[in-house]
Amino acid sequence: MSQDKAKSVSTTGHVWDENLQELTNPLPMWWVWTFYLTIIFSIIYWIMYPAWPIGTSYTKGVGNTITYTNKKVDGSEEQKTTHWNMRSKLMSEMNAHNAEQKQWFDKVAATPYEEVSKNAELMNFVNSAGKTLFSDNCAPCHQAGGVGKIGFSPNLVDDVWIYGGTYEKIQETITGGRNGMMPAFKGVLPDDKLKQVANYVLSLSGEPHDAEAAKAGDAIFHNEGGCAVCHGAEGKGNPDLGSANLTDKNWLWANVPGQSTAEGKLDEVVKLVSGGMSRGKMPVWGGRLKPEQIKVLTLYVHDSLGGGK
Amino acid sequence: MRYPHILKIDGGTESMTHDTPDHSPLYQKHIPIHTRSVKGPFRNFKTLVLIVAFAVFFILPWLPWERHSAAGQAVMFDLVTRRFFIFDLVTYPQDIFWLSMLLFIAAAFLFFVTGLIGRAWCGYFCFQTLWSDVFIMIEHWIQGERPARLRLRKQPWNAERILKIGSSHFLMILVSFWTGFTFAAYFTYAPQLFHDFFTGHAADVAYFTVILLTATTYMCGGIAREQICIYMCPYARFQSVMYEKDTLAVSYDARRGEGAAGRVAPKEGLRTREDRVAKGHGDCIDCGFCVQVCPTGIDIRKGMQYQCISCGLCIDACNNIMDSVGYPRGLIRYDSEANLHSDTPTKPHLKWKNLKVIGYGASLVIMMAWLVWAVAHRTAVEVRVQQVRQPLYVVLSDGKVRNRYQIHIVNKTEHEEVFTVKVEDVPESALDLGNLPEIRVRAGKDLNITAKIDLEHELAEHTHEVRFVVTPHSKPEEAVVREVNFHGQQEAH
Numbered sequence: 022m023s024q025d026k027a028k029s030v031s032t033t034g035h036v037w038d039e040n041l042q043e044l045t046n047p048l049p050m051w052w053v054w055t056f057y058l059t060i061i062f063s064i065i066y067w068i069m070y071p072a073w074p075i076g077t078s079y080t081k082g083v084g085n086t087i088t089y090t091n092k093k094v095d096g097s098e099e100q101k102t103t104h105w106n107m108r109s110k111l112m113s114e115m116n117a118h119n120a121e122q123k124q125w126f127d128k129v130a131a132t133p134y135e136e137v138s139k140n141a142e143l144m145n146f147v148n149s150a151g152k153t154l155f156s157d158n159c160a161p162c163h164q165a166g167g168v169g170k171i172g173f174s175p176n177l178v179d180d181v182w183i184y185g186g187t188y189e190k191i192q193e194t195i196t197g198g199r200n201g202m203m204p205a206f207k208g209v210l211p212d213d214k215l216k217q218v219a220n221y222v223l224s225l226s227g228e229p230h231d232a233e234a235a236k237a238g239d240a241i242f243h244n245e246g247g248c249a250v251c252h253g254a255e256g257k258g259n260p261d262l263g264s265a266n267l268t269d270k271n272w273l274w275a276n277v278p279g280q281s282t283a284e285g286k287l288d289e290v291v292k293l294v295s296g297g298m299s300r301g302k303m304p305v306w307g308g309r310l311k312p313e314q315i316k317v318l319t320l321y322v323h324d325s326l327g328g329g330k
Numbered sequence: 331m332r333y334p335h336i337l338k339i340d341g342g343t344e345s346m347t348h349d350t351p352d353h354s355p356l357y358q359k360h361i362p363i364h365t366r367s368v369k370g371p372f373r374n375f376k377t378l379v380l381i382v383a384f385a386v387f388f389i390l391p392w393l394p395w396e397r398h399s400a401a402g403q404a405v406m407f408d409l410v411t412r413r414f415f416i417f418d419l420v421t422y423p424q425d426i427f428w429l430s431m432l433l434f435i436a437a438a439f440l441f442f443v444t445g446l447i448g449r450a451w452c453g454y455f456c457f458q459t460l461w462s463d464v465f466i467m468i469e470h471w472i473q474g475e476r477p478a479r480l481r482l483r484k485q486p487w488n489a490e491r492i493l494k495i496g497s498s499h500f501l502m503i504l505v506s507f508w509t510g511f512t513f514a515a516y517f518t519y520a521p522q523l524f525h526d527f528f529t530g531h532a533a534d535v536a537y538f539t540v541i542l543l544t545a546t547t548y549m550c551g552g553i554a555r556e557q558i559c560i561y562m563c564p565y566a567r568f569q570s571v572m573y574e575k576d577t578l579a580v581s582y583d584a585r586r587g588e589g590a591a592g593r594v595a596p597k598e599g600l601r602t603r604e605d606r607v608a609k610g611h612g613d614c615i616d617c618g619f620c621v622q623v624c625p626t627g628i629d630i631r632k633g634m635q636y637q638c639i640s641c642g643l644c645i646d647a648c649n650n651i652m653d654s655v656g657y658p659r660g661l662i663r664y665d666s667e668a669n670l671h672s673d674t675p676t677k678p679h680l681k682w683k684n685l686k687v688i689g690y691g692a693s694l695v696i697m698m699a700w701l702v703w704a705v706a707h708r709t710a711v712e713v714r715v716q717q718v719r720q721p722l723y724v725v726l727s728d729g730k731v732r733n734r735y736q737i738h739i740v741n742k743t744e745h746e747e748v749f750t751v752k753v754e755d756v757p758e759s760a761l762d763l764g765n766l767p768e769i770r771v772r773a774g775k776d777l778n779i780t781a782k783i784d785l786e787h788e789l790a791e792h793t794h795e796v797r798f799v800v801t802p803h804s805k806p807e808e809a810v811v812r813e814v815n816f817h818g819q820q821e822a823h
Contacts, residue, residue, distance in 0.1 A: 138765035145777045148736075166720025178724045179732070269727035324764040325780045 070105055089113040125150070129320070130313040134188040138324050151321025154314055158306070167326045171276045173300070177326045181271040185260035186327060192319045194303060195310075201263045201301020203274075206246065206294050214241050218248065219290035225256045225267045229283040263301065274298050362483070363556060365466055366476040366622040370646025379454050380463055388508070391515035398744045399773035401519035409517055413774060419705065420742060420774070424712070431701045435694060440565070442690035444572040446680055447664065448579040452566060453641035458558050461509070461551030462625065465502050472498040476622060502552040503544065510543030556626040560637050570636050575668040576681040580640050582631045582662050583670060587614035593631075596655070603657060613657050620644035620662060630662055711747070712740035713800045713810040718780075722817040723790075731790035731818045735781045739800060741771040747802050751781060754797040754811075760785055783816065790818035 032042040067073065070082045081104035088102045089112040103109045125146045129137055137143045156165065162174040169176035175183060183201070184194050206215060214237075221238025223230040242248045242256070249256075251264040258266035265273065272278055275289040306315060393404035395417065400408060406415045414421040421428065443450050452459060473479045473494045485491045514536050515523050526532035527540070550558050559566050573579065587593055589612030596615050600606050603613070614631065621629045623643045628635050630644045648662040665678040682688070718734040726732055741747045749769040753761045762782040771777050785793055793816045801809040 135765065139767055141766055141769045141771070141777050141779055144764070144766065144779060148778050148780060166718070168721045168724070176724065178721060178734070180726045266727070270725060270729055271727050 087113050090116050122150070126313040126317065129317055134316075134320065134323075137320055144320075144324065147317055147320045148325055151317050151325060154310075154318050155321055155326075158310065159318070167322070169273075171272060171279060172274060175273055176271070177322055179271060180327060181266065181269060182260065182327070183258075183265060183273070184263050186323070188319055188323055190260065191322055192315060195315050195318055195322075196305070196307040198305035198307075199263060199301065199303035201298070201303075203251075203264075203293070203298040205297030207296065210241065210246055210294075212295075214238075214245070215291050215295050216287070218242055218246055219287055219294055222256070222267050222290050222294075223277070223286060226270055228277060228286055230287070274300075360557060361627070363625065363627040364469075364476050364479040364483075365625055365643075366619065366647075367470055368619075368623045368643050368646045368650070370643075370649060372642030372646045376454055376463065376641065376643075380460050383455070383457075383460055384464075388512050391512060391520040401522070403519055405516060406519065407517050411774065420744070422712075422740070422742060425708070428701060428704060431697060431704075435697045435701065438690055438694050438697065440569070441572055442687065442694060444569050445574055445577060445687050445690065446682060448573060448577055449566070449569050449638070449640040452559065452569070452639035453580075456639075458550060458563070459625075459639065459641065461505075461547060462555045464505060465551045465555075466625070468501045468505070469498050472501070499552065503548050506547035506552065507540070507544045509547045510540040513543050514539045556637070556639075559626060559639055566639070567636065573634075573667075574684070574686070576666045576684070578664045578666055578678060578680065579634060580630065580638060580642055580645060580662065581634065581665045581667070581670055582614075582620075583660070583665070584612075584631070584633070585670070586612055587631065587661050588612040613652070613661050615651065615655060617651055619647040619651055623647045634667070708742075709808065709810070710741075710743045710805070711749075711800070711802055711808065711810055712738075712742065712776075713798075713812055714738040715781075715798050715812040715814045717814055717817075726784060729787045730784045731787060732782055732784045733796075733816050735783070735798070735814060737779050737781055737798065737800070738776060739769060739771055739779070740776040741773060744773050745804070746770060746772050747804060750801050750803070751779075752799045752801070753783065754799055756783065756785060756789065756793060756796050756816075785816070785818070787818075790816070793818065 030044045030046060033045050036042055067080070068083055069085045071079055072082070073080045085105040086102050087105055087109040088100060089109055091099050091101050091112065093099060101109075101112075125143075129143055129147065132140070132143065137147065155163075155167065159167070163169050163177055164174070167177035169178075175181075180186070182190070184190055184199055206218075210218070217234045217238035218241045219238065220230040220234040221236075221242050224232070224235040224238075242252075243254065251262055252258055252267055253264070256267040258264045270278075275293040277286045277289050280286045280289055310318070390405050391403065394402050395404035395415070396402060397415065400406065400411065400413065400415060403415065404417055408415065412423050440451060469479060473482055482491055482494060511523075511527070514527075517539075518536070523532060523536060527536060554562075589606070589610050591610035592612070593614035593616045594600060594606075594611045595617070600609065600611060606613070620631070621627070621644075623646070624630070625641060625643065626637045626639055628637045630638065642664075645662050645664070649659045652659050652661055663678060666681070669675050669678060682691075714737070716736045716738070718736060722733070724732045737751060739749055747770075749771065751761070751763060751769065752758065760783050762784060764780065764782075766779060769777065769779060781798070783796060795813050796816045798812045798814065799809050800812070
């Protein structure tokens with residue numbers, strides 16, 4: 022401290038080493054009062070909010086409770102009133118948000134499918150709520166955006182619907198799940214006939230094939246092999262059975278588009294016909310999602326993703 | 331060139347950063363300032379600004395306005411629906427650029443004006459000045475003129491002192507409260523807020539805002555007053571560095587006031603101007619009125635000081651005294667440093683012919699022109715079309731290529747609007763809007779819809795862009811066209 026300053030500001034009165042002094046610069050009053058206010062604030066806080074630990078418990082706060090609706094594991098709801106805490110605060114806020122969202126779910130639930138799809142405002146809700154529901158529940162198999170994966174899950178963005186693409190059918194698929202399979206023909210048909218029938222299948226959708234073999238395959242398809250029983254005489258499939266339409270460009274279980282050579286494509290079809298398929302399992306969502314959630318998902322899949330046709 | 335002595339605390343030669351007898355300690359004890367009232371053109375101008383500003387601030391939220399999509403209030407900053415209503419102008423969050431430009435303009439205007447006539451903002455327009463002024467008027471009204479107020483402060487806490495000081499502070503708190511309430515009324519429907527507020531049903535944030543504003547208004551205008559300008563306000567400090575040598579500022583003409591022998595009070599032998607001139611004394615009769623009327627409590631005769639808010643009240647005070655003693659007016663006046671120190675002083679006048687003033691002026695004109703243009707050319711409808719990227723495209727069973735789009739429509743009008751969506755460059759039938767016959771968007775609302783475009787394989791290969799045309803039914807001429815990408819199989823390889 023300079024000598025000049027020591028003269029103008031009072032000191033504690035202690036002097037060391039002849040002239041070393043300690044200044045007493047008092048804190049400004051506004052600062053002191055702000056400090057006192059924080060102390061008063063903290064005391065009010067202790068009284069109103071959970072604060073002090075007492076053994077294994079703690080002070081709960083006075084006159085500051087939160088009431089919220091809690092849903093138990095068995096599905097029943099109960100009103101709970103607790104002292105103020107962050108978890109209850111979150112619950113009560115979620116209650117409020119859910120109540121707000123429920124208005125829209127109720128509106129969709131009370132409106133027939135066709136009417137919802139004609140209402141831009143309701144479709145705006147379907148777009149956003151459906152996207153969240155889809156991402157949470159469907160995207161693990163059908164992929165983000167519903168593109169699906171060949172050999173694993175159907176593409177929901179295109180216009181191919183194995184079990185039908187109407188609102189009713191989509192709702193049925195989500196609610197009850199699906200169990201798609203195709204029997205193995207290895208042993209039922211000899212290898213050369215498997216190849217012939219595979220050539221015929223490729224010919225149906227205009228893929229490269231051996232015309233002569235395809236002609237022989239035609240007969241096997243309709244008679245000996247019994248393929249037409251499920252896939253139909255024209256090979257167009259049957260949505261009631263979930264049998265695939267073999268005449269379109271769409272492939273789910275045989276990765277024909279993924280192969281660049283004719284041999285490769287043929288190989289894929291032969292593999293499927295001989296080995297069969299038992300992976301076409303769509304889980305049941307009936308008990309896991311609420312009916313109105315399934316309705317929103319149906320609308321989302323039908324109008325925002327695939328277009329139902 | 332800037333004058334180094336602007337930073338000095340007094341007319342001496344030492345800078346305030348040194349330890350001088352005048353050096354203010356770190357925490358200065360507050361000496362209450364009791365200003366003397368004064369009459370004159372500057373006081374009248376200040377009062378006029380005060381009346382206009384208060385009228386606008388306090389009446390505006392109560393002005394009704396016809397609206398369909400919100401409460402009928404002429405000026406309302408609706409934070410809940412994220413819309414600001416300013417008469418017929420409705421602004422949305424995406425119009426934030428207007429606000430930023432407005433702030434740029436305000437800043438440039440401050441620099442522009444400060445370069446010309448100093449801290450005009452501080453002296454006449456700043457809300458700290460306005461509210462302090464009103465609170466000083468309240469004190470003057472209840473407690474009387476400066477000497478009476480000083481006398482009151484020296485009294486013991488008797489009934490008179492308690493009553494007078496108590497009632498003036500009560501009035502100040504009342505004004506502060508109404509200030510806080512009016513501020514809150516800008517953010518919600520004012521009559522509803524009035525009802526809810528006093529029946530205990532208003533939102534917590536309304537009570538918080540009003541209490542906070544009441545407290546700060548009372549603290550800043552009623553108690554802290556000039557300390558806000560001197561210790562807290564950043565503008566006060568940086569405006570000083572924008573002074574030029576030609577800037578007109580409230581100045582004391584030391585040459586005329588001091589003379590060769592300094593200022594002196596009129597006493598025997600120094601009563602007439604001739605006597606004073608003969609003895610080398612200046613025109614300043616050292617009455618101290620310029621100090622007594624100063625809201626920041628400074629002595630303008632010490633030269634330019636950072637505490638001076640340039641309110642001109644000392645000019646009024648000095649002119650009144652000069653009139654009464656029969657000397658010419660203008661001992662304290664608006665004048666520039668250059669002119670005051672010039673060997674050939676002229677009548678003070680604005681000097682604007684320099685690069686800084688012209689530069690700020692030009693930038694102001696450009697910015698204001700942009701703002702007016704942007705506001706005038708605002709669209710009633712906003713449309714964004716975004717391609718769905720998951721997946722970019724999909725091949726349909728008949729070989730067609732499908733792209734999907736999210737169309738976001740914002741209806742910024744005051745009425746419900748119906749939109750039709752069409753495509754250009756590709757066949758009309760390629761567009762699929764699902765079952766939506768039309769898109770009905772409520773006033774001030776927005777919607778997201780999904781659109782699909784299906785193109786034949788050959789056409790898809792040659793199509794890289796499509797154009798969406800979104801047409802509002804009530805104003806077909808204001809159709810919005812948006813060009814977006816179209817992806818096909820050519821990108822797959």
